[in-house]
Amino acid sequence: MSFSDEVKHEIARIKSRELPELAALIRMDGSIQIINKQLALKVKIYHGDLARKVYSLIKSRYGLKIGIMVRKGRHFSYKNNTYLLRLPPQEGLKHFLYELGFIDENNTLIYKIKEEFINDLECQKAYLRGAFLGGGSVNKPNSEYHLEFRCEHENFAEELLDLLARLDLKGYLTEHNGKYIVYFKKSEDIATILNIIGAHQALLKMENQRVFKAVKNNVNRKINFETANLDKTVIAAMLQLEDIELIENTKGLSSLSKGLQEIALLRKQYPYASLKELGEQLEPRLSKSGVNHRMRRIKKVAKEIRGDD
Numbered sequence: 001m002s003f004s005d006e007v008k009h010e011i012a013r014i015k016s017r018e019l020p021e022l023a024a025l026i027r028m029d030g031s032i033q034i035i036n037k038q039l040a041l042k043v044k045i046y047h048g049d050l051a052r053k054v055y056s057l058i059k060s061r062y063g064l065k066i067g068i069m070v071r072k073g074r075h076f077s078y079k080n081n082t083y084l085l086r087l088p089p090q091e092g093l094k095h096f097l098y099e100l101g102f103i104d105e106n107n108t109l110i111y112k113i114k115e116e117f118i119n120d121l122e123c124q125k126a127y128l129r130g131a132f133l134g135g136g137s138v139n140k141p142n143s144e145y146h147l148e149f150r151c152e153h154e155n156f157a158e159e160l161l162d163l164l165a166r167l168d169l170k171g172y173l174t175e176h177n178g179k180y181i182v183y184f185k186k187s188e189d190i191a192t193i194l195n196i197i198g199a200h201q202a203l204l205k206m207e208n209q210r211v212f213k214a215v216k217n218n219v220n221r222k223i224n225f226e227t228a229n230l231d232k233t234v235i236a237a238m239l240q241l242e243d244i245e246l247i248e249n250t251k252g253l254s255s256l257s258k259g260l261q262e263i264a265l266l267r268k269q270y271p272y273a274s275l276k277e278l279g280e281q282l283e284p285r286l287s288k289s290g291v292n293h294r295m296r297r298i299k300k301v302a303k304e305i306r307g308d309d
Helices: 004-012 018-029 048-062 093-100 121-135 154-166 187-197 200-250 258-269 277-279 288-306
Strands: 032-033 036-046 067-071 082-088 137-138 147-151 173-177 179-184
Touching: 004 048, 004 121, 004 137, 004 187, 004 200, 018 032, 018 036, 018 048, 018 093, 018 121, 036 048, 036 093, 048 082, 048 093, 067 154, 067 173, 093 179, 121 147, 121 154, 137 200, 147 187, 154 173, 154 179, 179 187, 187 200, 200 258, 200 288, 258 277, 258 288, 277 288
Parallel strands: none
Antiparallel strands: 032 036, 036 082, 067 082, 137 147, 147 179, 173 179
């Protein structure tokens, strides 16, 4: 089961403001048809529990005739079934479509969200939940962050953007394969939307994964930082060994002061040790800056031998 399916199964069980949720879901998945010059409605749903919810709500609240047809998925798997709900021309259907905000008194199609569906926070939450049930998807938490609503009409997509803006969410709009997609890429925005629509279990999974990602990224940064420092230490040590070898093969280490001889021999003995570790081998101990000072003096001697300025 995909993460989107998990979210939809979770929020399909929520009992809330039924009409805003139903209006948004049918707006995303439904289509108004004309049969014998009369209005009809078809709704395509991809989850059995959601299809049952919509069927029961329309039947119990409006008493409308409604047929349901199931198209089996591949290999007869229930996971890929499609549920077609058909409301044929009948008395009361126009009133139903009017209540959903799909038509006006003149049977003209309306693409704006009905104001009463978004005039308070609970209605806004219910409407957004219905929109996600009908045309929403979200990536699994351990992948790239992405949540979207796929809309049939650009006008409605813009209306959805306005609704999200009321909830302090800035979405983005793009067109793909004839669909208008309102999408989000920020984990904070996606978490907020999941919380608004009531997908609390899914939100918990996402937050757990977000913490895991943050810890993993922090560990990787530390490893990269330490690796970079180790690389610098190794390169510096190799250059110091070259200087010491040059001095030893030309003037001899005995030409150096006692302190420089001591640190040169230690470097040869511990070629990959840090300056701090070399200093701890001396008696008395010498600080990192003290060791570094001696190494600079050795480097100066080597430069004089090479004839460097």
